[in-house]
Amino acid sequence: MSESSICIKKGNSPIGVRLEGIDLRKPLSGAEVLLIEQLLYSHSVLAISDQNLDVPAWRAFCMYLGPLHRNATSPFHVRDYPEIMVLSNKRNPDGSQVGALDAGQDWHTDMSYNAEPGKFTALHALDVPMRDGQPLGDTQFCDMYAAYAALPAEVRERIDGAWALHDFHKYFDEAIRRGSTRPPLTPEQRAKRPPVRHPMVGRHPVTGRKFLYADPGYTVSIEGWSAAESQRMLDDLFEFQLRPEFLYRHRWRRGDVLLWDNWSTIHKATADYGPTEYRHMIRAQINAFEPQGMMSFAALDTSVPA
Numbered sequence: 001m002s003e004s005s006i007c008i009k010k011g012n013s014p015i016g017v018r019l020e021g022i023d024l025r026k027p028l029s030g031a032e033v034l035l036i037e038q039l040l041y042s043h044s045v046l047a048i049s050d051q052n053l054d055v056p057a058w059r060a061f062c063m064y065l066g067p068l069h070r071n072a073t074s075p076f077h078v079r080d081y082p083e084i085m086v087l088s089n090k091r092n093p094d095g096s097q098v099g100a101l102d103a104g105q106d107w108h109t110d111m112s113y114n115a116e117p118g119k120f121t122a123l124h125a126l127d128v129p130m131r132d133g134q135p136l137g138d139t140q141f142c143d144m145y146a147a148y149a150a151l152p153a154e155v156r157e158r159i160d161g162a163w164a165l166h167d168f169h170k171y172f173d174e175a176i177r178r179g180s181t182r183p184p185l186t187p188e189q190r191a192k193r194p195p196v197r198h199p200m201v202g203r204h205p206v207t208g209r210k211f212l213y214a215d216p217g218y219t220v221s222i223e224g225w226s227a228a229e230s231q232r233m234l235d236d237l238f239e240f241q242l243r244p245e246f247l248y249r250h251r252w253r254r255g256d257v258l259l260w261d262n263w264s265t266i267h268k269a270t271a272d273y274g275p276t277e278y279r280h281m282i283r284a285q286i287n288a289f290e291p292q293g294m295m296s297f298a299a300l301d302t303s304v305p306a
């Protein structure tokens with residue numbers, strides 16, 4: 001890293017920052033990795049401009065951030081690279097899909113349906129759909145630290161210490177209801193992914209800040225609450241957290257690498273591009289180093305004695 005070429009650009013949104021002047025094809029120094037992690041933790045979403053990584057280079061870069069999740073079931077990972085998924089509306093010559101067509105089109109945070117949710121997600125845009133010189137297919141984010149901090153005190157009191165159930169099927173069934181062509185889950189697939197419980201308010205293991213952990217994509221109910229009370233609270237939270245002041249909209253540039261923190265944000269893909277306006281991304285998901293430790297994030301007391 002030559003100090004002079006690095007440039008950090010911050011827009012007006014509370015989250016999201018852009019890093020320019022770094023080449024991710026080269027081995028990274030400890031200082032570069034630290035810079036990337038610090039930007040990610042302090043801004044929750046980090047774009048790195050002007051990259052052109054092939055699959056091996058992409059995997060090598062992502063592995064600096066932690067162990068990669070291996071997707072054993074998705075048909076859209078790269079052959080021989082179970083850690084690398086493809087999101088794409090391109091077609092093979094035989095008409096088959098090149099990648100997942102409609103990933104992430106409702107608000108969610110990655111793998112909250114898992115006992116070990118994703119830590120960071122990484123996307124690399126090899127093609128960005130453009131119309132009239134403007135990019136399409138933005139990815140939208142919500143700052144869940146800010147959403148939590150802005151909740152009325154009595155709501156915070158009610159959900160602090162509460163646990164919610166997260167269910168993979170909610171998202172999948174909703175996607176089909178919205179018109180997705182993905183085949184419905186078989187009973188065997190359903191049985192493999194029972195709902196999991198997570199604290200509704202997390203304390204970030206690195207920043208120590210509290211965040212709201214409830215995503216419309218997967219969160220189905222609050223444990224121990226009546227169905228009506230639980231539904232009312234979740235509906236209110238899902239509406240509240242999408243206030244414009246908490247949102248950041250990432251406008252893609254070809255070559256962008258985008259990283260986000262899955263605890264302090266939720267996100268959503270924007271399906272505003274047509275079948276011949278190509279959007280092609282490679283993806284990886286970074287696990288926490290200590291998956292078991294993640295469940296303790298609500299209980300963790302990170303305060304420093306005075």
Ligand code: OGA
Pocket residue numbers: 087103104105110121123137138139140267268269270283
């Ligand atoms: C994802 C996702 C959003 C997008 O990859 O997890 O939700 O805009 N992607 O492609």
Ligand code: MN
Pocket residue numbers: 104108109110267
């Ligand atoms: Mn996602």
